Amino acid sequence: MLIIKKYSIITFVICLFVMMELPVFAAPNLRGIDPRAQEILRKCAEKYASLKTYKDVTAFNVETDDGSQKQIDKSEQKVIFQASPLKLLVDYKASDPKDNTTTLITAEKYKIAQVRNTVPIVWEKELAGINFGRKVLLQRRPLSWTFTTLLAGINPLESPWQTAFSALTLRESTVVDGEPVFNIKATYTLFPKDSVTYLISKNDYLIRGIRGIIVDAKNVSTISIEMHRNIVVDTAIPESTFAPPILDQKFTYPLEVPVVNSVLKIGQQFPTIRGFDFKGDKFDLATYQGKVLLIYFWASWCPACREDIPYMITLYHKYHSQGLEIIGISEDIAGRSLQQYIDDANIPWINLYDIENKLKKKNGVPHIPYAILIDNTGNIHSFEKQGIELEAQIVTLLSIRNNVATKHNE
Numbered sequence: 001m002l003i004i005k006k007y008s009i010i011t012f013v014i015c016l017f018v019m020m021e022l023p024v025f026a027a028p029n030l031r032g033i034d035p036r037a038q039e040i041l042r043k044c045a046e047k048y049a050s051l052k053t054y055k056d057v058t059a060f061n062v063e064t065d066d067g068s069q070k071q072i073d074k075s076e077q078k079v080i081f082q083a084s085p086l087k088l089l090v091d092y093k094a095s096d097p098k099d100n101t102t103t104l105i106t107a108e109k110y111k112i113a114q115v116r117n118t119v120p121i122v123w124e125k126e127l128a129g130i131n132f133g134r135k136v137l138l139q140r141r142p143l144s145w146t147f148t149t150l151l152a153g154i155n156p157l158e159s160p161w162q163t164a165f166s167a168l169t170l171r172e173s174t175v176v177d178g179e180p181v182f183n184i185k186a187t188y189t190l191f192p193k194d195s196v197t198y199l200i201s202k203n204d205y206l207i208r209g210i211r212g213i214i215v216d217a218k219n220v221s222t223i224s225i226e227m228h229r230n231i232v233v234d235t236a237i238p239e240s241t242f243a244p245p246i247l248d249q250k251f252t253y254p255l256e257v258p259v260v261n262s263v264l265k266i267g268q269q270f271p272t273i274r275g276f277d278f279k280g281d282k283f284d285l286a287t288y289q290g291k292v293l294l295i296y297f298w299a300s301w302c303p304a305c306r307e308d309i310p311y312m313i314t315l316y317h318k319y320h321s322q323g324l325e326i327i328g329i330s331e332d333i334a335g336r337s338l339q340q341y342i343d344d345a346n347i348p349w350i351n352l353y354d355i356e357n358k359l360k361k362k363n364g365v366p367h368i369p370y371a372i373l374i375d376n377t378g379n380i381h382s383f384e385k386q387g388i389e390l391e392a393q394i395v396t397l398l399s400i401r402n403n404v405a406t407k408h409n410e
Contacts, residue, residue, distance in 0.1 A: 040170070040182050040184060040200055044150065046205075047206060048151055051081075051083060052083050053081060053233060055233075055235075056228045058077050059226065060077075060225070062223070063222070064220065065222075066218070075093060076093045080241055086106060087106050087242045088106075100114065102246050104242060107133075111125075113244075122246075134153045146196055147207060147210060150207065165186050165187065166192060167187045169186075170182065170183070181200055181201055181208050193215040194212075195212070207228050211225050262366070263364025266380055267380065269380075270295070270379070271363065277352050278338060290323075290401075292373075293324075294325070294326045294390075296312060297372075298330055299330055299331040300337055300340075300342075307369075308369045308386065311387060327350055329351070329360070331357065331360070332353070370384060371383070373390070
């Protein structure tokens with residue numbers, strides 16, 4: 001629970017994950033895009049992708065205003081990054097010391113350490129068994145979402161985790177800590193009230209500051225500013241730096257508890273689904289026999305679902321030709337709003353209505369979003385995997401499926 005508190009300090013950036021997503025195959029909306037700003041962002045992303053090492057101290061200031069009162073939270077973190085072999089150490093100091101955390105990511109493992117009642121506790125998790133390079137950083141997002149994307153070597157305009165910009169504006173240049181910076185403001189097609197501003201050094205094209213604004217459905221605004229200082233790049237980092245004593249403790253626990261479904265079990269056949277999709281066409285899950293299936297429970301009004309959907313779209317286009325199918329099961333009540341969202345987000349798979357939550361209850365789904373991955377024999381492989389971990393499992397199941405098909409045809 002303490003882990004969740006840490007990320008609440010930089011909520012705006014994680015929320016940006018909800019609004020900053022469309023797949024790489026979808027061309028960006030060029031209307032309102034300043035080509036000069038576009039080129040600067042490209043150079044910025046290329047600069048981070050080329051770095052061998054990176055260190056900085058990041059200061060956060062988050063202000064929430066509901067119209068009646070303002071809440072301000074301040075925090076700081078030290079970042080030490082090495083591209084090869086991949087290692088990222090984040091030492092986070094919260095406004096409340098109880099929420100301080102130390103995080104280490106390598107290509108194989110993710111560790112988080114906190115101190116509870118003077119006792120260090122370490123959560124640990126093995127990462128996906130296939131090599132995603134720097135993109136593995138996106139699985140847990142130990143830094144702010146916007147900055148993690150760049151450190152992972154991803155251009156915000158081309159990322160499968162980002163949305164089309166409705167506007168990208170090169171504003172009047174400014175100065176940060178005595179250094180001239182480009183001032184680029186981006187707004188998003190589906191969330192016109194929200195924006196993120198990049199302050200990019202004119203000297204080295206590295207981020208000096210990021211300002212995010214989010215306005216929720218209740219008109220509560222959150223303004224967050226992160227300033228990157230004491231930046232040092234491409235210098236040797238001693239191996240011992242990535243082994244702080246707090247991460248070497250006996251009190252080690254799994255980072256995540258095993259996901260339990262009250263109705264279904266891993267290894268059993270997934271129940272048959274028959275009915276009609278939201279367009280009124282007949283649907284029978286049996287027609288997908290032999291495919292690797294991802295059954296995805298969601299709704300267009302669900303923020304966490306909007307966070308997932310764009311990456312799901314990327315997975316679909318990346319692996320559909322290899323035998324992956326996605327079946328969406330939506331709780332949406334209004335068909336028009338669902339259709340609008342599907343059109344806007346370019347969702348390519350079939351979606352079923354589950355207005356009364358009958359399928360949700362039948363399959364023991366406790367909440368949305370909720371993904372059930374099924375192998376080519378119809379057996380349940382996993383519940384609730386997301387991001388890179390989900391992709392790793394899809395790759396494994398498709399490999400098994402296609403190897404079996406190859407041997408069968410020989």
